[in-house]
Amino acid sequence: MLALAADNLLSPIVLSFVLGLLAALARSDLSIPEAVAKGMSIYLLFAIGFKGGVSVADHGLDLTLGMTLLSGIILSFALPILAFGMLRVLSGMSRTDAAAVAGHYGSISIVTFVAATSVLSDAGIVFEGYMVAVAAAMEAPAILSALWLISRGQGGADMGGDLWREILLNGSIVLLLGAFAIGAITGQEGLEKIASFIVNPFQGVLCLFLLDMGLIAGRGLREARVLDRGAIAFGVLMPVVSATLGLGVGLLLGLSTGGVVLLMVLSASASYIAVPAAMRVAVPEANPSIYLTLSLAITFPFNLTLGIPLYLSVAQMMTGG
Amino acid sequence: MLALAADNLLSPIVLSFVLGLLAALARSDLSIPEAVAKGMSIYLLFAIGFKGGVSVADHGLDLTLGMTLLSGIILSFALPILAFGMLRVLSGMSRTDAAAVAGHYGSISIVTFVAATSVLSDAGIVFEGYMVAVAAAMEAPAILSALWLISRGQGGADMGGDLWREILLNGSIVLLLGAFAIGAITGQEGLEKIASFIVNPFQGVLCLFLLDMGLIAGRGLREARVLDRGAIAFGVLMPVVSATLGLGVGLLLGLSTGGVVLLMVLSASASYIAVPAAMRVAVPEANPSIYLTLSLAITFPFNLTLGIPLYLSVAQMMTGG
Amino acid sequence: MLALAADNLLSPIVLSFVLGLLAALARSDLSIPEAVAKGMSIYLLFAIGFKGGVSVADHGLDLTLGMTLLSGIILSFALPILAFGMLRVLSGMSRTDAAAVAGHYGSISIVTFVAATSVLSDAGIVFEGYMVAVAAAMEAPAILSALWLISRGQGGADMGGDLWREILLNGSIVLLLGAFAIGAITGQEGLEKIASFIVNPFQGVLCLFLLDMGLIAGRGLREARVLDRGAIAFGVLMPVVSATLGLGVGLLLGLSTGGVVLLMVLSASASYIAVPAAMRVAVPEANPSIYLTLSLAITFPFNLTLGIPLYLSVAQMMTGG
Amino acid sequence: MQMHKAKRVVITIEAVMQRRLTEALKSAGVTGWSILPVMGGSGRSGEWSREGQVGRGTGLVQVICIIRPERLDELMEAAFAVVEKHIGVVTVADVEVVRAERF
Amino acid sequence: MQMHKAKRVVITIEAVMQRRLTEALKSAGVTGWSILPVMGGSGRSGEWSREGQVGRGTGLVQVICIIRPERLDELMEAAFAVVEKHIGVVTVADVEVVRAERF
Amino acid sequence: MQMHKAKRVVITIEAVMQRRLTEALKSAGVTGWSILPVMGGSGRSGEWSREGQVGRGTGLVQVICIIRPERLDELMEAAFAVVEKHIGVVTVADVEVVRAERF
Numbered sequence A, B, C: 001m002l003a004l005a006a007d008n009l010l011s012p013i014v015l016s017f018v019l020g021l022l023a024a025l026a027r028s029d030l031s032i033p034e035a036v037a038k039g040m041s042i043y044l045l046f047a048i049g050f051k052g053g054v055s056v057a058d059h060g061l062d063l064t065l066g067m068t069l070l071s072g073i074i075l076s077f078a079l080p081i082l083a084f085g086m087l088r089v090l091s092g093m094s095r096t097d098a099a100a101v102a103g104h105y106g107s108i109s110i111v112t113f114v115a116a117t118s119v120l121s122d123a124g125i126v127f128e129g130y131m132v133a134v135a136a137a138m139e140a141p142a143i144l145s146a147l148w149l150i151s152r153g154q155g156g157a158d159m160g161g162d163l164w165r166e167i168l169l170n171g172s173i174v175l176l177l178g179a180f181a182i183g184a185i186t187g188q189e190g191l192e193k194i195a196s197f198i199v200n201p202f203q204g205v206l207c208l209f210l211l212d213m214g215l216i217a218g219r220g221l222r223e224a225r226v227l228d229r230g231a232i233a234f235g236v237l238m239p240v241v242s243a244t245l246g247l248g249v250g251l252l253l254g255l256s257t258g259g260v261v262l263l264m265v266l267s268a269s270a271s272y273i274a275v276p277a278a279m280r281v282a283v284p285e286a287n288p289s290i291y292l293t294l295s296l297a298i299t300f301p302f303n304l305t306l307g308i309p310l311y312l313s314v315a316q317m318m319t320g321g
Numbered sequence D, E, F: 001m002q003m004h005k006a007k008r009v010v011i012t013i014e015a016v017m018q019r020r021l022t023e024a025l026k027s028a029g030v031t032g033w034s035i036l037p038v039m040g041g042s043g044r045s046g047e048w049s050r051e052g053q054v055g056r057g058t059g060l061v062q063v064i065c066i067i068r069p070e071r072l073d074e075l076m077e078a079a080f081a082v083v084e085k086h087i088g089v090v091t092v093a094d095v096e097v098v099r100a101e102r103f
């Protein structure tokens, strides 16, 4: 476990993140252009989706696919309630802010997922290809829970019917699922054609992307005074609690060791793209600094550095894998 | 032929295009930053030009090169006249609009050409490396024809001497021919140095580029009401007619099967970069929605999905290749 | 030597630069988006830094490392004084302009360094991995010398304490040294994970980056009338003089042939990123056209085309390598 | 050259609200606008920058409308309905335009 | 602080026409301008966006000139000759500037 | 709709000076601004464009402040101290705003 953590901490991807973090904290002007950051995220989504689809084409549809999708959706609905409860106990933030934050923790962070798959690949651990689809399925339900939590309070969230289309058809879900479908259709043959684009350079692109995430997280940390201590504690506790839930569900479903790890990671990670955008539209009165800082500057670094190796060793222990 | 079409339709590059198209039609916010799209197009032009040049360095200058270049130029001059005639019969659009559209169909779409080379490579069919130079040569003459068609009508097109410099030195021609020259000079040795940049990841980049083209075509389709039925029919008929002309010329020239296919594709494809820019400058009264929608949202998808496999099977039949 | 020069002149990277240069001089609209150019420079800095670090991890810290760093810093301090003297003799530009220019020539151009490493790799010549750190160390001291030269004249340069943080933590230094550290920590194992990103496509990306440099240098050349003949002569003489100094120092330090070449290249090259930005802040009255044109449109092309092969053959002669 | 009075309305608004705003403008009969990117800024809710950002949750755009003075009120009401609860700055200034028939 | 009256002319014009416009401005003796990118917009010829675009055929830029009031007419004539047949919006507004000698 | 008078200050300044300017604005008590990218331009020191540029030494940005008229002088002094020796254009115009309490 310690060796695993050290190994992870000293991998190029984590060190790239740390470099970005330190550069931002030292107020270096190092920055990655918005267009390049978006380009890399498109690349990562396309690659991870495609490879997931190919893996499904290879191994056929696992019987547990449907059950795992359903469980993922339920987790995404349920985790915000838990998060909201914890936040109300731990932190002094307003109901609205707490609900908005809670929504982020029910949803997922795709780059945390990608980093975890890359750790699994390095360790030679296989996982169910359809976990990519589970990731996509877990993005949106948490938003509903957050809005429900808010509407129970004084305010009514502004839910134009449009917002739903926007959430369900947001760029990252569409690209992830679309690439998954293309991978599933074209299979191994399709993969061979583009492997030297989506497989070989993958980890390198991930390094630069995590450098950028580090820069953004570092800028976020400089604003961390918007968070009280309870909120910061939540940012570290919540992923561990969620991962434990994910672990239980994964074991019940009978996923492979790799699959269990990924379900833990999905549960533990917090959204920083889809949910913030939805919250800005539907709950403008919630303070974006709070939820962005918690998700990006506290929970994401925790998962990337300590969380993933932790979840992996626990999963190996429990599955004997 | 059907197998070929199915194969093509289920290739990663066509499916990526379809994904973009569907995402845009469903009004997803998926989008590729302008800078990234331009970066990919620079990559594709550089890679295709370079490889063409290397192929010429390898196989020496074919005797038919000069003849093919000349034929390409003549095709580019002639096709707009044909297109204009067809449009006047089929569609109710104004003379000016018809002439502007006609110019697009005499010129070429480099990404259609690139997609065709990638289909040929997959099928193990070789082609003359200098076809890249033919592509460059066919970009501009059609613009002259279009302007001549317009000036025959009431209007005088605004042809500052500057416009010619702009057209002949437009970025894509310069990059394509420049990379071709570099490839021809450095040959196989140069290629080895950069093959893992311009050869291996090529198809993967093409996928993402076609995703972007799909997004733009999809947005265009949403505006397709600017087109009457005749115009839409033209958008599908014209490429078939042009390809037939290209086939005839290719057979007369004695090109290889691959070369014939590429000449058909060049004839069949319609410009969406160089010609629209020239038309905006010289014929501002022509409606850009008409020519952009026809070229990008009708003819490009047709060529990419059905046209290329169609042209390939006909060419194989006729050349026995 | 001549063969080497010809070989270098006909390499894809130099030809790409020439293509850009010609396109800009012909006023083609070929251009690379700012975000893409920045993305490529981030890639190159990351890759070159990482590989340097891995090489240090492999071969251990050479005893001469400290001495070489120190010598680099001294060169960076000293070269501007020399440059200033030469400029006052050769050119009629103002003291302030001369001092600002001098600062550029004490500092370094990382892309010239990268091009040189790529020539060395092609020739199978090894070099000390820590030369990357030397490059980083040589960026800033020259700025101090330039400011000292200016303050000796009438003006006082505006040196907010902030400026120092900015210079020492500027994006390229941080990225280069950070990637160097990551490479040194993760070593060969880390390199294997991302080699197909940072090693294989490296030369190809360098081609496109040099295409962009050519475009910018070409645009600069169109403004070259700001330079008098003396200044232009300086732009070619100074690198040769500096390289000679670098040669002497490199031989004294007992560097490998590759290391000597790189120290010559670092001495000979002129900054076009860090120093111009610092000069704009601290010496706004110096004319940026002068120093940018000299550095980018005269000295950079000279080093890239003739300088590097020249330095290489001289170094081989002197080290017998 | 014959010039005509018009109003230049600049609405600085969150990128996530852009489509909602332009839809509202359309409904209010406004047909012309241009959108400028905003790279960064500062306000009561802190400083921000688009650098390196992937999501759409951060960042503003400027929607600029040139409009005849007599149509201003309609536009302002439509815009304000969208901007009200959201971050956003609305300014109106007098300008002169050449081809008045276009607005 | 001593302020001077000036005019701020904003010409929103197709990207393909940018060089032609700035050449015309130069010929009319205008020496200073800045160019802002426009991301998207809507007008009589429909809606557009630069997202994912490769060609230069779509899209506008804003050319902004600060100019002394007495030089306005010259500028407007030069600009209008270029803009006339083309898509484009020209607005003029009063502003105050500090260093008047620069315009 | 109830409108209030305000000033719109546009400071076109070198990108390398952006942070120094915004720090000066902060010290002068200005809390709101937006930053627009500038793609290119021309002035006494020649023409420039950001195309393909890697360094920060070339290029301008526009810092836009909407501010109450009575706070203008403070802002101008702070801004001018930074801009003085540097390339830069400062313009001030009258605008009207809706939510005056925000400025």
Ligand SMILES: Nc1ncnc2c1ncn2[C@@H]1O[C@H](COP(=O)(O)O)[C@@H](O)[C@H]1O
Binding pocket: D012, D040, D041, D042, D043, D044, D045, D046, D047, D048, D060, D087, D088, D089, F031, F032, F033, F034, F035, F064, F065, F066, F067, F103
């Ligand atoms: N006075 C102002 N002038 C210009 N832009 C402003 C001003 N106030 C706010 N903004 C912009 O609007 C954003 C949100 O403002 P706020 O709601 O005050 O946090 C800021 O980040 C700025 O980009």
Ligand SMILES: Nc1ncnc2c1ncn2[C@@H]1O[C@H](COP(=O)(O)O)[C@@H](O)[C@H]1O
Binding pocket: D031, D032, D033, D034, D035, D064, D065, D066, D067, D103, E012, E040, E041, E042, E043, E044, E045, E046, E047, E048, E060, E087, E088, E089
């Ligand atoms: N009233 C307006 N206000 C601001 N921008 C406009 C206006 N009218 C047109 N535009 C811009 O000019 C472009 C072309 O306008 P049009 O020629 O009317 O199609 C539009 O797409 C907008 O970007």
Ligand SMILES: Nc1ncnc2c1ncn2[C@@H]1O[C@H](COP(=O)(O)O)[C@@H](O)[C@H]1O
Binding pocket: E031, E032, E033, E034, E035, E064, E065, E066, E067, E103, F012, F040, F041, F042, F043, F044, F045, F046, F047, F048, F060, F087, F088, F089
């Ligand atoms: N009159 C003007 N109107 C608009 N922008 C200007 C003007 N003068 C200068 N600029 C901008 O400020 C930059 C520097 O101006 P200068 O200091 O005159 O070289 C130019 O490149 C333009 O981008």
Ligand code: NA
Binding pocket: A079, A104, A105, A106, A107, A108, A109, A242, A266, A267, A268, A269, A270, A271
């Ligand atoms: Na989660």
Ligand code: NA
Binding pocket: B079, B104, B105, B106, B107, B108, B109, B242, B266, B267, B268, B269, B270, B271
């Ligand atoms: Na054609």
Ligand code: NA
Binding pocket: C079, C104, C105, C106, C107, C108, C109, C242, C266, C267, C268, C269, C270, C271
């Ligand atoms: Na140097």
